[in-house]
Amino acid sequence: MHKEFEIEPLWKVTRHLSQVARGAAVPDTVIRGVRPLCVFTEKILPESEVWISGGRIAAVVPAGSCTSDEAQFFEGAGAILAPGLVDAHLHIESSMVTACAYAEAALKNGTTTIFCDSHEIANVCDKEGIEWMLEDARMAALNIFLTIPSTVPATTPEFETAGGNLTPSKIGELFDAWPEAVALGEKMDFVAVASGDERAHAIIAESLRRGRPVCGHIYGRENVAAYAASGVTDTHEAVTAEIAEDLLRAGVWIFLRGGPPTTPWHSLPQAIRAVTDFGCSPKRVCLCTDDRDADDLFLFGMDWVAKEARRFGIPAPVAWSMGSLHAATRYAMDGEFGSLGAGRRADLVLTNDDGDVHATWLSGKLVIDGGHPTEVLERALQTPYRYPASAYQTVTLPNSPTLLPELPKTPCTANVIKIVTPGIETFHDRLAINPSGGWESLLTEHNLCHVAVIERHGIHGEVAHGLLQDFGITEGAVASTVGHDAHNLIVAGKNESDMKLAVETLRTSQGGVCVVRNGEILAHVPLPIAGLISDERATEVANKTSQLKLAWNEVGCQMPYMGFNLLPLSVIPNFRITDKGLVLVRNLKILPLFEDQTAG
């Protein structure tokens, strides 16, 4: 927490706070003329005023109670005053900005506390990267807690090459060194966990033995029982109401993930039916954003997710409670965050009846007013954490990577990755191909493009080749050093020269995303920190990302940029590509690109 917003721990101030609450001492700030949203009773209260002292809530009292002229008053004009939103699970790196920069967007959207999992930077820079980000978080104008990355690498060196390898002992060291580390992050290798994998359970043990909860990530229903029995107590991957109810029954908190409707991760509308249709209590249901690119970060924040929950049938106070108190409760931090309860941090949001955020307070200080950062926030944003030089040198590519596979000599079967937007899943298709017409006719005939993943951590520089079906790109190439989770460089395109330009562009910027066409760079978002993150302000990165998306569409890509980044994530169904080759996820098996070639 940036020093501007640091406050005393509750145990040091209960005496003074009690005196403010009973009217024997004057509050610092009084927010009056507001209707408090009570996340405990799940009701919106009549017009009241909220007394703040030392950055904490002293009391919520009837309108007109404070008559002192020493307090600073803020007029709410009848609006709703709610607790700041608490994002139960996200990855800052997905937003391509630092933690310090992330704060601005979060606060604009009424989010004041986040639980982030820095497993992207961990996959590139190992434990050191996590510690940089924790230092970053300590200077941010936001309450930031870490769920320690649990699955780095996401699979094993046989299936992908990552820059990080978080062993159980490193995870234990992080827990012991960083009080912000409050849980183990999403244990993504759910098949390994359910199968009793030794390393996976040793990592879980590091968290449980310290009394820290274990966060989850699981697809499908068949592994739920074994996964939950492994000590995992939340997930943000429930994509149907049936799965959500299975998980709730097994004692797993559900984090409803709202994502921009054009992306593959807006699972909230389906999962929420466990409450609205099946009648499950919402008390163990939270909200989260998970991944947002820099552009979407401003448009689809937690405030939007809460509105989506309302749109799909949850009463407003319950939806806001899911988005605040419930997450704080899940992490056993509800004495400090997520409500207007006495003694809690004065992290507050002023909204209209539709849930639009007009103002945000952090530690009792107004940080967003009318949608804009106030002076105190501006000041904090201008003294961010600076990552060390080594964070800027992480893209080590082979000199002249071979970007296209060898063209088969005879008709054969190609194992292609079939894209079906807007889903996260990809599919495995066995395509009978006849290569006699060369690459161009082959790509056109089957609506294919090239894809290659280049190891970029300077370990062996290997390249894997594949073919994407229905990716949609009609010309040029796109490339990214954000290639979940190992973050090798992924490039896709229609021709070798554009693919090469895209790769070299990212080599020069030491990371980023770009779109090229006919030898021209149409858009480029440089991400020099770990090849994942910009060091610019969030608004700047959002602008560049917005331009990137235009170019992305211009060359015809049907799968959005963030879906593309997930193509190398070999824990998501069904058929993926890493630097080690084409991975059939369910069987954890590598397939060749071409097979059944007749003898030449």
Place this chain on the structure above:
Amino acid sequence: MHKEFEIEPLWKVTRHLSQVARGAAVPDTVIRGVRPLCVFTEKILPESEVWISGGRIAAVVPAGSCTSDEAQFFEGAGAILAPGLVDAHLHIESSMVTACAYAEAALKNGTTTIFCDSHEIANVCDKEGIEWMLEDARMAALNIFLTIPSTVPATTPEFETAGGNLTPSKIGELFDAWPEAVALGEKMDFVAVASGDERAHAIIAESLRRGRPVCGHIYGRENVAAYAASGVTDTHEAVTAEIAEDLLRAGVWIFLRGGPPTTPWHSLPQAIRAVTDFGCSPKRVCLCTDDRDADDLFLFGMDWVAKEARRFGIPAPVAWSMGSLHAATRYAMDGEFGSLGAGRRADLVLTNDDGDVHATWLSGKLVIDGGHPTEVLERALQTPYRYPASAYQTVTLPNSPTLLPELPKTPCTANVIKIVTPGIETFHDRLAINPSGGWESLLTEHNLCHVAVIERHGIHGEVAHGLLQDFGITEGAVASTVGHDAHNLIVAGKNESDMKLAVETLRTSQGGVCVVRNGEILAHVPLPIAGLISDERATEVANKTSQLKLAWNEVGCQMPYMGFNLLPLSVIPNFRITDKGLVLVRNLKILPLFEDQTAG
């Protein structure tokens, strides 16, 4: 926890448990043919079976899933299988039994986890007494956690003389030495807390600085804001729906206290209206028993409280959830207790649709079957903790205490304690009296009896005298060394000689409760441990208590035995008697028994 029921911590067994859950290893026990009560979704599920391994729940699976003949099967015959109840707040000493003995009654009533506050023994034996009881708890067949007594003595030496004085540093030492100490116990001096009293807040700080919650006890609405701002986050004293909603809004968990309807503490029916009538969410509402004498312990357990919640309009699965998961969540222990979630302790209860308990499992072992202890429980009950010799020598009375006050010589005003059953409150009445006819006519005319409180910790041996109006006793005397919270000896009666016999009876037994009449002891429950607790089995103590109550009624007492024990509790409204005199609670002021005496 008795060694018979100790199990491995979850972090050591997740691998095996996951393998059981996915069917790759055989569960120890399968409870089949049951309808699981899911406290997460708040629904009763279709017929299923529950797999148990190593004392933990591995999975809840569809009926007929386990086909191995190596597992031990238990046939549920269509009954409901629910998590063991979790009592959010109670005092074991009120039940006049040891922790080891308490377990039997708790398990019969479906309670498997309790949060107890040993402030009675602390008031007699200070920190040492708490540590004895913690040792006792470690040998009990029950999950017992301590909320460290926070208010010992309940007021100050000016207002009562206690045997204990729990300073902030002693409380800190208890937190650091005993992992079972999970919270600070009810901070009863709510007026002092709300007024910013230094010692009260130093004690609160000891808990909060260790990340431990602070439990509360508050009457009335006017101090709620200041009390909540002091960091207190629960209370079991909400006696109306309005107070309950005030407290919920302020971020305070509500523990609905169910008490036998004939006693003064059945506040559940009123407070529950915050949910049923006012529409507050029940998610921050728990159930508790608080105080039960040995007799009522068997009849009015947590199962009965949960049934009361249903009777007053809460759906069955929600009521059971209030009585299990919610308390576990309040103490951030829901990863281990209070549900049928995977990995949780297999503390289970088999009930019919009315909520009657038929069987109880502790750590996966059947302990109650058809209402009776099983062999494994019997074994555990026969090897209880033994309190040390010094625990048996705590009643040190003056040699010949003066039991009656001096009869005034002229008409005057008497400050009498007016009893209004069945309330907890007593009232202050100023009675114009004419003593010319002597005590007998005076008592008869105004429906009075004598009451005296004798300091019994061997400190100064002072005696305070008072008069009770409408207590109802018609002959003889009653006495008790359980006199909340300082536990001085309280005796009430119609004549001096019976009062004396009652006192001497308790001196001889080193504590207890008795009823005497015309020189005969009608009933006597010896409580030799700290003058509060019997070392007999709960069923024995219950029998003796039941006989005591008959005698209690026989001599005409209208206020029940436990209400009588509260007469010296100077933090309950409105007019009380301690060894220091008659205390007007709201003003914390001592009044003389007689005033306005005309000059003789």
